[in-house]
Amino acid sequence: MKHKAGIYAVTITDTKTGAWRLNRPVVSEKCTACGICAKFCPPQIIKIEDRAIIDYEYCKGCGICDSVCPFKAIAMVEEEA
Ligand code: SF4
Numbered sequence: 917m918k919h920k921a922g923i924y925a926v927t928i929t930d931t932k933t934g935a936w937r938l939n940r941p942v943v944s945e946k947c948t949a950c951g952i953c954a955k956f957c958p959p960q961i962i963k964i965e966d967r968a969i970i971d972y973e974y975c976k977g978c979g980i981c982d983s984v985c986p987f988k989a990i991a992m993v994e995e996e997a
């Protein structure tokens with residue numbers, strides 16, 4: 917695809933943004949697989965199985981999943997340098 921000058925959107929599969937993350941969301945055993953975090957995750961990279969599964973290749977560490985989880989099942993942990 918030929919890109920035009922200026923701001924444009926790309927699909928998330930074009931942009932592996934995991935390496936930019938400062939904080940990593942870690943899902944604990946408190947997760948009930950309710951799916952709320954997956955609905956709010958901006959890049960839509962949380963899958964719900966027996967618990968929330970985060971794709972760290974694309975997770976930006978924004979913390980929205982942590983903020984919206986009603987069970988406090990996600991902890992934001994600082995990434996090691
Ligand atoms: S919102 Fe919390 S409890 Fe619900 S699926 Fe996500 S991590 Fe699990």
Ligand code: SF4
Pocket residue numbers: 941956957958959960961962970974975976977978979980981982
């Ligand atoms: S930290 Fe942000 S990008 Fe990463 S899984 Fe949570 S809501 Fe999605």
